[in-house]
Amino acid sequence: MKVRWDKLWYIATTLFFGFWAIIFVGVFITSLGKNAVDMCVRIGFEWRHTGNYVGLITGFLAYGAFAATLWALRLRHNLDWIMKFTHELSHTLLALLFFRQIYEFIVRGRECRVFYKSGKIGYLTITLAPYCIPIYTFMLFPFRFAGDAHYMIIFDALIAFTYAFHLHTFIKQTRFSRKDIANSGRARAVAYISCTHLAVISLILATPKGGVLNAICRVFWEYPLQIILHPVEWAHEIIQYF
Numbered sequence: 364m365k366v367r368w369d370k371l372w373y374i375a376t377t378l379f380f381g382f383w384a385i386i387f388v389g390v391f392i393t394s395l396g397k398n399a400v401d402m403c404v405r406i407g408f409e410w411r412h413t414g415n416y417v418g419l420i421t422g423f424l425a426y427g428a429f430a431a432t433l434w435a436l437r438l439r440h441n442l443d444w445i446m447k448f449t450h451e452l453s454h455t456l457l458a459l460l461f462f463r464q465i466y467e468f469i470v471r472g473r474e475c476r477v478f479y480k481s482g483k484i485g486y487l488t489i490t491l492a493p494y495c496i497p498i499y500t501f502m503l504f505p506f507r508f509a510g511d512a513h514y515m516i517i518f519d520a521l522i523a524f525t526y527a528f529h530l531h532t533f534i535k536q537t538r539f540s541r542k543d544i545a546n547s548g549r550a551r552a553v554a555y556i557s558c559t560h561l562a563v564i565s566l567i568l569a570t571p572k573g574g575v576l577n578a579i580c581r582v583f584w585e586y587p588l589q590i591i592l593h594p595v596e597w598a599h600e601i602i603q604y605f
Contacts, residue, residue, distance in 0.1 A: 373548050373551060376487070376551055377548065377550050377551040377554055380551060380554035380555045380557075380558050381554040383558045384554050384557040384558040384561065386587050386590055386591065387557075387558055387561035387562050387565065387587075388561060389586070389587075389590040389597070390561065390562070390565045390582055390586045390587055390590065391561045391564060391565045391568075392601060393565075393586045393589075393590070393597070393601060394564075394565040394566075394568040394569045394581070394582060394586065395565075395568055395604075396601050396604030396605060397569075397581075397604065398568050398569045398571070398572045398573075399416055399568050400604045400605070401572075401604060402415060402416060402571070402572055415516075415571060416519075416571055417516060417519075418515065418516040418517065418518070418519025418520040418522075418523065418571065419519050419520070419522070419523040419567070419568075419571060420523070421516075421519075421520045421523070422519065422520035422521060422522060422523025422524040422525075422526075422527065423523045423524070423527050425520065425523075425524050426523070426524045426527035426528060426531070427527070429524075430442065430531065443535075444470070446531075446532045446535060446536065447470050447475045448470045449493070449498070449499070449528075449532060450475065450493040450532070450536060451468060451469075451470055451475055451476065451477045451493075452498065453492040453493040453496060453498050454477045454479070454489060454490075454492060454493060455468055455477050455479070456492075456498055457485070457488055457489045457492040457496070458477070458479040458485075458489050460485070461482070461484060461485035461488070461489060463479040463480045463481075463482065463485075463489070464479060464480040465477065465478070465479045466478040466479060466480070487547055487551070487555060490543050490546065490547050491543060491544070491547055491552055491555055491556060491559075493532070493536065493543070494533055494536070494537050494543070494544070494552075494556050495533075495555070495556040495559035495560050495563070496559065496563075497525060497526050497528075497529035497563060499525035499528065499529070500522055500525040500526045500529060500563070500567070503518060503521050503522050503525065504522075504570075504575050506518055507519070507522065507570065507574075507575050508574065508575040508576065515571070519570070519571055522567060522570070523567070526563075526564075526567060533560075537556075562582060562583070565582045565586070566578050566579065566582045569581050569582055
């Protein structure tokens with residue numbers, strides 16, 4: 364009986380995250396159109412304007428230059444260590460968020476692991492956190508929210524830089540053979556990771572135009588609600604941006 368219920372739960376959660384992954388494809392397209400494309404066309408790249416995308420573009424380019432420099436200097440093993448450390452740190456921070464006791468944290472060569480008290484609540488979020496939650500980027504959002512308007516471009520650049528690092532880490536570490544993904548169920552893991560990635564990039568794209576709080580409201584309420592309740596009107600509105 365338990366095996367049957369576990370299978371049903373797996374199917375139900377996979378369908379749930381799959382549904383939201385599809386919705387957030389629309390949210391991503393909406394955020395790209397209403398924010399990035401709209402701002403570039405109507406406002407341009409005025410350096411001092413707090414609602415432009417110079418900061419994000421600069422941050423992505425800076426990370427590309429940073430990674431290329433480490434590669435040229437044959438220091439990529441340092442970046443690999445930071446990626447491994449961040450992987451285990453992501454598990455740890457999310458485990459603490461769900462009030463799990465941490466027993467061991469090790470990042471040493473190929474020996475990388477974190478042991479924490481097990482439990483069902485939050486299991487998927489903790490297990491898959493390194494693959495879809497950019498912890499350094501999230502740490503910057505409070506500063507982006509409360510910082511002076513003249514320095515928003517700096518925070519945007521740091522957000523883009525840290526998110527580019529997250530994407531680089533994701534590409535290097537994500538494999539179907541990874542224990543984290545296999546234990547979560549490959550189909551459910553793909554649905555969950557896709558949904559989370561789309562939500563995060565949508566949030567990042569919406570932040571420069573209206574700020575963090577407005578971006579959260581748009582990405583997690585306004586855009587999904589419009590897609591679900593008024594799909595035809597949403598499609599007609601989005602077409603004008605592209």
